[in-house]
Amino acid sequence: MTDTAVGSRGMFRSLDYFNARLYFAGLLFSNIGSWLQLTATSYLVYRLTGRASDLGYTVAFQFLPMLFLGTWAGSFADRFDRRTIMIVTQVLLAAQAMAIGVLDLTNNISLPVVWGLALFLGVVGAMDNPARRGLITELVPTAQLGNAMSLNTTVMTGSRVFGAALAAVLVGPLGTGWLFILNGLSYAAMIYGIVGLRSSEMVPAVKRPAGGQPVRDVFRYVQSNRRLSSMFFAYVVVSTFAFNYSVVFPKLADVKWGSPDAFGWLLTVTGIGSVVGALATARFQTVPLRWLMFNVGVLGAANVFIAFAPNLLVAFVLCVPLGFGGAAMIASGNAISQQESPPDMRGRLLALTAVAFLGSTPIGGPITGLIADYVSLEWSLAYGGVSCFLCLAVLAWRWR
Structure with missing residues (x-):
C-alpha cells in the first residue's frame, strides 16, 4: 500500500491554499458544535425513554431525507452556486439548533418534538451535504482533490474528539439545552468560512x-x-449495519459497563482513532481500493470486539481502531469517487456517496436499536462486524 503514498508532509498539502485553510477552519469550529448537538441529542433521547430503539428512530428521522433527496440535491449543487446554497442551509441549521435548545431549556421538549426537528435537520442537511463537499472541489487544484477530501473527513470526524468531549464535560453542569444553543452559535464560523x-x-x-x-x-x-x-x-453494506454504534453506546455504557455518563467519552476516543485513520488516508496521492477494503475489515473486527468488551477500559482501547477503520473507509470512498469522476459529475457523485453512507442509516439505525432492546445488546453491535466480513467476502469473490 506504500506505492501510492507520499511523504508525511504531504498529509496537509491542501492547506497550502488560503481558501482551503479558511474553509477547513470554519468547518472545524462548526462541526465541534455539531458534535455537541449529536451527543446531546443521544443524551436527551436516552434520558426521555431509556430505549436504544428510540435513538435508532431518531437517527432514522434525521437521515431519511438524505435517502430520498440526496441524489437530487447533488444534481442541484452541480447546477447552481454552492456558496449561496451553503449560506442558506447554514442559517437554517443554526435556527434548528436554537429551536431545540430553547424548547429543551423551557421544558417543552418531547420525543415527537425531537423527531420533528430531526426530520427538519435532515431535509436541510440533505441539501447542504453535496454543496458543502462539492465546494471543496473549488478550493484546490484537481490533483489535490484526494488529499482535500481526506482532510475534510479528518475535520468532520476529528471534531468529534472535541465536540463529544465537551458534551461529556458540559452536559452535567449545563444540561443538554445549552449544548444545542452552543451549536447554533457555532454556525457563524462556517458562514464566515464561506x-x-x-x-x-x-x-x-x-x-x-x-x-x-x-x-x-x-x-x-x-x-x-x-x-x-x-x-x-x-458503503451501503457497511454504513447500514456497522456504523450505528452511536445508537448502542448509551445503553452499552449504562447497562453493560455501568457508566451512563461514558457515552460522550466513548465517542471522543473513537474520534481520536478517526483522525488517525483519515490522516493515514490523506497520505495517498491516489487512494487504492484495497485500502478501503482493509479498513472495512478493521471496522468489522472492532465492532465485534467492543460488543463483548468486559469493561469500559477495554472498550475505550477498542474504540481507537473503530474510529480508524470507519474514518479511513469514509475518506477512501470520498477520494475514490473524485478520482473516478468527470468534472461535471462531482457534486452528484459526492451526493450519491452521502446517500449510500447516510441514507442507509434510516434502515440500520432502527434495526440496531431493536436488536439492542429486544434481542441482545452485544449482538446489536457485533452483527455489524459480521456484515463487514461478509462484504469483504463478496468483494474478494468479485475481484478474484
Missing part, C-alpha cells in the same frame, strides 16, 4: 448543463465503473 473565500483563487466549477437526466446519468456511470460500483457496495 463568505471570506477569495473568489480570485477559486477553481472554476464545471457546471452541469440544464436538462438531460442527471440522476440517471450518475447511476449509469457508477454501474459502468468497476471501482466505483465496488466502493458503493461496501
Whole structure:
C-alpha cells in the first residue's frame, strides 16, 4: 500500500491554499458544535425513554431525507452556486439548533418534538451535504482533490474528539439545552468560512448543463465503473449495519459497563482513532481500493470486539481502531469517487456517496436499536462486524 503514498508532509498539502485553510477552519469550529448537538441529542433521547430503539428512530428521522433527496440535491449543487446554497442551509441549521435548545431549556421538549426537528435537520442537511463537499472541489487544484477530501473527513470526524468531549464535560453542569444553543452559535464560523473565500483563487466549477437526466446519468456511470460500483457496495453494506454504534453506546455504557455518563467519552476516543485513520488516508496521492477494503475489515473486527468488551477500559482501547477503520473507509470512498469522476459529475457523485453512507442509516439505525432492546445488546453491535466480513467476502469473490 506504500506505492501510492507520499511523504508525511504531504498529509496537509491542501492547506497550502488560503481558501482551503479558511474553509477547513470554519468547518472545524462548526462541526465541534455539531458534535455537541449529536451527543446531546443521544443524551436527551436516552434520558426521555431509556430505549436504544428510540435513538435508532431518531437517527432514522434525521437521515431519511438524505435517502430520498440526496441524489437530487447533488444534481442541484452541480447546477447552481454552492456558496449561496451553503449560506442558506447554514442559517437554517443554526435556527434548528436554537429551536431545540430553547424548547429543551423551557421544558417543552418531547420525543415527537425531537423527531420533528430531526426530520427538519435532515431535509436541510440533505441539501447542504453535496454543496458543502462539492465546494471543496473549488478550493484546490484537481490533483489535490484526494488529499482535500481526506482532510475534510479528518475535520468532520476529528471534531468529534472535541465536540463529544465537551458534551461529556458540559452536559452535567449545563444540561443538554445549552449544548444545542452552543451549536447554533457555532454556525457563524462556517458562514464566515464561506463568505471570506477569495473568489480570485477559486477553481472554476464545471457546471452541469440544464436538462438531460442527471440522476440517471450518475447511476449509469457508477454501474459502468468497476471501482466505483465496488466502493458503493461496501458503503451501503457497511454504513447500514456497522456504523450505528452511536445508537448502542448509551445503553452499552449504562447497562453493560455501568457508566451512563461514558457515552460522550466513548465517542471522543473513537474520534481520536478517526483522525488517525483519515490522516493515514490523506497520505495517498491516489487512494487504492484495497485500502478501503482493509479498513472495512478493521471496522468489522472492532465492532465485534467492543460488543463483548468486559469493561469500559477495554472498550475505550477498542474504540481507537473503530474510529480508524470507519474514518479511513469514509475518506477512501470520498477520494475514490473524485478520482473516478468527470468534472461535471462531482457534486452528484459526492451526493450519491452521502446517500449510500447516510441514507442507509434510516434502515440500520432502527434495526440496531431493536436488536439492542429486544434481542441482545452485544449482538446489536457485533452483527455489524459480521456484515463487514461478509462484504469483504463478496468483494474478494468479485475481484478474484
